[in-house]
Amino acid sequence: MEIVELVRAVPIFGVLDNNEIRKIVEIGINRRFSKNGIVFLEEEEGAALFIIISGKVKVVRTDDQGREVILTILGPGDFFGEMAILDGMPRSATVVSIDKSELFMIHRREFLQLIEKTPQVAISLLRELTHRLRKSDEQIERLSLKDAVGRVANVILQLADELGKIKKDQVIIHDFPLQQDLANMAGTSRETISRTIHQFIREGHLEQHGNSIVITNFEKFKGIYS
Ligand code: CMP
Numbered sequence: 001m002e003i004v005e006l007v008r009a010v011p012i013f014g015v016l017d018n019n020e021i022r023k024i025v026e027i028g029i030n031r032r033f034s035k036n037g038i039v040f041l042e043e044e045e046g047a048a049l050f051i052i053i054s055g056k057v058k059v060v061r062t063d064d065q066g067r068e069v070i071l072t073i074l075g076p077g078d079f080f081g082e083m084a085i086l087d088g089m090p091r092s093a094t095v096v097s098i099d100k101s102e103l104f105m106i107h108r109r110e111f112l113q114l115i116e117k118t119p120q121v122a123i124s125l126l127r128e129l130t131h132r133l134r135k136s137d138e139q140i141e142r143l144s145l146k147d148a149v150g151r152v153a154n155v156i157l158q159l160a161d162e163l164g165k166i167k168k169d170q171v172i173i174h175d176f177p178l179q180q181d182l183a184n185m186a187g188t189s190r191e192t193i194s195r196t197i198h199q200f201i202r203e204g205h206l207e208q209h210g211n212s213i214v215i216t217n218f219e220k221f222k223g224i225y226s
Helices: 001-009 019-025 082-087 108-117 119-145 150-161 179-186 188-204 218-225
Strands: 030-035 038-040 048-054 057-062 068-074 094-097 103-108 165-167 170-173 204-208 214-215
Touching: 001 019, 001 048, 001 170, 048 082, 048 108, 057 170, 068 150, 068 179, 082 108, 103 108, 108 119, 119 150, 150 170, 150 179, 150 188, 150 214, 150 218, 179 188, 188 204
Parallel strands: none
Antiparallel strands: 030 103, 038 094, 048 103, 057 068, 057 094, 165 170, 170 214, 204 214
């Protein structure tokens, strides 16, 4: 897809006309990252907003012992890096390219000018930030109130939302994350992840095919666990 088409497909820019989209394309820069390439680190100063053209990135926080928790996974059409731009604080998390990716970068000043000039972009941005806050609220509930099986199920539902492809009643999640990543997301151990996933497979909720996981009846699974 052409960059112009891609920028138009980004929900926060959907309201702009062709001229305005072309202007954004002119002020932005394309950058490529290899698998596991670091886009930026937590605590760095934030100079730009990024839009994903192709590939996927993970947003992670790391503690003193180097343990990592994935906050979210973002794909084509998603943006990130707006927080440090908006509040002038350091980057709130590290962003790593999961596979090869192409990103479109808009510098802070230009992005701030754009939202000052175009209230609809600001409103769309607020809508997306609100959506992210709702998801974070769900994560807090999941981590604090649910038992381990419920937490694992909810992480699977979150990944289905971020990475899944719908096929009739099923949702297929390709490149399913490593058990250690799942454990960190669910606030549990790798052994519990392994045991629970096998339980879900035995119960017919999941199927595993190589690196992919299939939720056999998404609505049913969601109905039980969310
Ligand atoms: P920034 O703080 O500039 O750099 C890290 C980026 O990760 C942040 O902006 C957001 O774009 C993104 N990010 C941080 N936390 C979350 C979250 N909980 N959900 C989705 N994206 C996030």
